Structures are given as structure tokens and as C-alpha cells.
Amino acid sequence: MALDARTVTVNLAELTEHLGCALCHGILRDAHTIPDCLHSFCKSCIYRHFLVKGSCICPKCNKALSPRPIATLITDQKLQEVVDRIFPEFKEQEAILEKEFYAKNNFKLREESGEPTDGANGSSTSPVASSRGRSKASTPTKKSHSVKPVGSGGILSCTRQFTIEVYPQETNARALPSLQFPFMQVNGNFKMFELRKLIRKRLKLPDEVQLEMACMGATVGPELSVHFIQRTIWKLQNQKEPLVLHYRRATS
Structure with a gap:
């Protein structure tokens, strides 16, 4: 059966190479990019790498970065949107796990946003x-x-x-x-x-x-x-x- 002209078949392994995190080896969540080398990681992963380990090198290419590389990280919303479009099941599962986490730790996830007013x-x-x-x-x-x-x-x-x-x-x-x-x-x-x-x-x-x-x-x-x-x-x-x-x- 012929493929629809609008259908593109891509090897999943090739996608995860560009849409995955080299630190946790999972799909990117809250993608943050190092501007010096343009490598992207999960926010929590790269923050731990810089803060806990005190490292100033890219964990993927070993490029030497500025003395405070965490200050130059870029929130890559466009990349995260691509990840969520290609792997929607991960975002849905994360929402479920997040809800369970809040319930387990007695947190309340409030829908309304805005700046706090108590000080x-x-x-x-x-x-x-x-x-x-x-x-x-x-x-x-x-x-x-x-x-x-x-x-x-x-x-x-x-x-x-x-x-x-x-x-x-x-x-x-x-x-x-x-x-x-x-x-x-x-x-x-x-x-x-x-x-x-x-x-x-x-x-x-x-x-x-x-x-x-x-x-x-x-x-x-x-x-x-x-x-x-x-x-x-x-x-x-x-x-x-x-x-x-x-x-x-x-x-x-």
C-alpha cells in the first residue's frame, strides 16, 4: 500500500538523539539550551549538573563554558513544543505522575496564576x-x-x-x-x-x-x-x- 504523500517515516532512534537528554537519557522535559554549543537538556538535569557537581563544561561535548554557565541557559520553548508534538504520551504521563506527586506530598496544584500578595x-x-x-x-x-x-x-x-x-x-x-x-x-x-x-x-x-x-x-x-x-x-x-x-x- 502506498504511503500518503503527507506521511513521513522517521527512525525513532534518530529523533531521540536530538530530542533526548544526554544526562538522564530520557525525552526532554522543560528543555534548556546551552548557548555556547546549542546542546539541550532537561532543566532539572542540567541544573543539577551545574549546581551539585559544580561543573562548567557541557556534559555532552565537554566544551568549557563561562564561570557561571547556569546564568546563560536559555529556556527552549520551541524545542519543547516539538518534543510534545512528537511524543504527546510522555507529556500526558508526566501530568499524571505530577498529580500523584502533589497528592503524595500534600501539595495543591492551583489553577490560578498571578503574583503573591503576602509581601x-x-x-x-x-x-x-x-x-x-x-x-x-x-x-x-x-x-x-x-x-x-x-x-x-x-x-x-x-x-x-x-x-x-x-x-x-x-x-x-x-x-x-x-x-x-x-x-x-x-x-x-x-x-x-x-x-x-x-x-x-x-x-x-x-x-x-x-x-x-x-x-x-x-x-x-x-x-x-x-x-x-x-x-x-x-x-x-x-x-x-x-x-x-x-x-x-x-x-x-
Whole structure:
């Protein structure tokens, strides 16, 4: 039987070579592309590669990248649309698994989007007892979690409250002062650039002192949220809450 003129037969293996992730060896999800070499990966895979491993090379071609390659990643929506058109069953299955994940972890997936209204960028900070031997009474009670889409990119944000510890990293002459209240309770959406502003304000640092944040020795970008860092760097290293972050003078 003759093929329809509009039908194109393609070897699946050839497609997965271009539409698959070299890190997880699966089909691309939330595709992100490295502009230097144009290789694409799942967002979670490439973020772990750069943040957890601290690598500055492309995991596919081994090309040396900038000192902070995570800051140059491009959200490749066009490529992801192609993947979803060719492999719609993967997107459908992911939606099912995502729903099961939210139910298992007591999350709520809200349909409505929009910016949070409880403080700047939906974040709130409050000092918590600044003693490592704090009693149960000083530990925040568990609250209901909610995850909702924010903005046009469809990026999920978490409104769960986290307790974090924040300390200066250096122990030499370049060390910055310690915060009076190193324990804070913040929203899961709380970004590192917001934390830097808060630290700068509380320490009354001069403008010439540039800060950067780190988790377990790895520099974390200003665009990353507490929730993202907790479930990637912190959780992958089998660490327990509260999340510990360090601030230090930015390296030139």
C-alpha cells in the first residue's frame, strides 16, 4: 500500500538523539539550551549538573563554558513544543505522575496564576530562635503546602514555609559579620537576590561590598529560590532541614 504523500517515516532512534537528554537519557522535559554549543537538556538535569557537581563544561561535548554557565541557559520553548508534538504520551504521563506527586506530598496544584500578595515577591522573613539547641516550641509547625504556576513560563512556585540558617562563610580576614538572627522563616519562592538584599540591610554593608550566596560550598545564582535549592543541592546530599546557606564576598 502506498504511503500518503503527507506521511513521513522517521527512525525513532534518530529523533531521540536530538530530542533526548544526554544526562538522564530520557525525552526532554522543560528543555534548556546551552548557548555556547546549542546542546539541550532537561532543566532539572542540567541544573543539577551545574549546581551539585559544580561543573562548567557541557556534559555532552565537554566544551568549557563561562564561570557561571547556569546564568546563560536559555529556556527552549520551541524545542519543547516539538518534543510534545512528537511524543504527546510522555507529556500526558508526566501530568499524571505530577498529580500523584502533589497528592503524595500534600501539595495543591492551583489553577490560578498571578503574583503573591503576602509581601515582596511572595516572600516573608521572620527571625527564629538563634540557637541550634532550640526547643520544639520554637520549631515552626507544619503548614499546608501549595504549588501554583507563576507567569507565562508555567514555572511552578512553592508557597511552603522553610526555616533556613544563614551564616558568613569565610573564617579569615575577609569574613563578613554574623547576623544577629541567623535563623529565618521564609517562603519557598524566596530568591537568593532577595536574601542578599536582606543580609546587606541587616549588616549595613557599604555598596562596594558585593555578596554571593553558597550552599554546601557551591555558589548558587541570585535567581534560584529556597525551594529549588532545598530539593536539589540540599536534598540530593541527604541533608535534613533546616537548609543552611552561607554568604560571602563575591569573587571577581
